[in-house]
Amino acid sequence: MLRPRGSSHNRDPLVPASPLLPQYASATSSPPSRTRLHLWKRLMLVGCVLYSSFLLVWFVYIDKTHENDAKPLENFISAADMDEAKWNYLHAHEDVELRSEIPFAELEMEFLHQNNSWDFAVFPQKAREAVRKAQDLVLPNITPNRDPQERDGIVMVVYPKLLASAYATIRALREVLHCQLPIELWYRSQEMKFFPEAYAQLQEWSRKNNGNITFREIGEPGVVGFATKVFAIYHSFFERVLFLDADNVPVRDPTFLFGSPEFKWTGAVFWPDFWHPSKTIFNIQPHSLIWELLDLPSMRMFEQESGQLLVDRRRHAVPLELVKFYMSHQLVKFYMSHRPNHFDKMKLAHGDKDLFRFAWLKLGASFHMIESPPAVAGKVVNDSFCGMTMVQHDAQGDVLFLHRNSHKLMGTPRRKAINMKAAAIRRARNKRLRMKMSEADRITRDEADRITRDGIPEVTETPSPTLDAPEPDGYPDMAIWTHMMSLKNTSSRSNYRIKTYEAYPDFEKGQNCYGMRYLNQSQHFVTHEFANLSYADLETELRRFAMEGARFYEQAGIMGR
Known part of the structure; x- marks a missing residue:
């Protein structure tokens, strides 16, 4: 009996089988498209395996690297990795008198809608990497071995319209306070090259009067605004620096600060601002995203005012490097980069003023914050007070600096x-x-x-x-120091509240005033008359110096106010 060929079990293997009929051939052969699809699937599978293996190796490498770096960065503080020692350090710098019951503020959510949210998230890691690279850093102009004669000095940054004010401060330091500390004046060459006569006059005065003033140029492109202060401190030729804003004058020789116990112990002394978490115009409060950006727990302490800074550069090279890193993100033009400007765009911090304490806190570095909150100096007209000067104290609570930041000396009539x-x-x-x-x-x-x-x-x-009434002494700048209001010694710092306001029509429209318009408004503040203070004549001397320095404007072609 014949069997079908396809079902034969005794077919000779040497005889090739007959091909299937054409209509059945397609049933057993794979089309080219399916073959290519299977090939791509295999390639993708292999690629995924290789990529996963690469990621695994990379994460292991990063983990090992962090383990190796753990010891040098053991003081690097992260909100996600806190121990008792780090909490104790932060609590030691908190102000126990400030209230902790703060109404909830609306969180800043704008960053969720920005393309820079990823950079915001990895910002703490970038800061950690910057610190890791700076572990053995020696700042510019620091000798390898400590100089037996430690180089102490005053650093200032000036620009054309502050020349008269800087001139007045320097004259007061030398002639009124008899301070002999050397002074560095830093300036942007891009600004001052248009007004060469301005510095020529100041240099001539320094030469004739043995002013011991060194003029140093900020030649790095893009270092502008607040970044000039960080640049000057970072690159100073002094090992221990007292930085002063050009409109900030001490009431006595500040040389003693370098020998103060607070500075010897910590190597850094900072001063408080008007603002604290319960009362702030800069939104630095417990629910601000600044703490997320810095990866720090929120701190109950006064904000920092950087019109004066006392820093040992040799001792605190790494914190200054971190300040520089923060500033490079605060002002995008610092390095002509395209880094996201979280501090400024989200209004998390203003300029440089808090970056120093942030850097020191982040690193667990030692510093002393002056406990006495700033007083306010100003003028009373028709029982209306307008505070235009921030008054800072020393560690003992005595007045030390008068920062004329709301009504600057110009030496010319307005x-x-x-x-x-x-x-x-x-x-x-x-x-x-x-x-x-x-x-x-x-x-x-x-x-x-x-x-x-x-x-x-x-x-x-x-x-x-003129906008201001003529003064009896004939000097063009208005005398603005008639009264000073300060927190009573018997009042808690939690009761410290400074208001911002305009005192029109007693003062010109647009003049920013600080303090309280009527001095008897608060039981927690006390008022002093400048006429009864030991430095009552200081403002008259400053106004005279500013008038003499105003010739810089005329000879340099700098426009008036």
């Missing part, structure tokens, strides 16, 4: 602009020049002259009435 066209042209000329210098640091003097001329007609501006 005038109303009657010729509005001329005033507008003057402002436009100055604005265009500032913008051009900001955009291109290599601008030439000829180009600057062209900027001020092109499209701007020459207009003669006639003198206009």
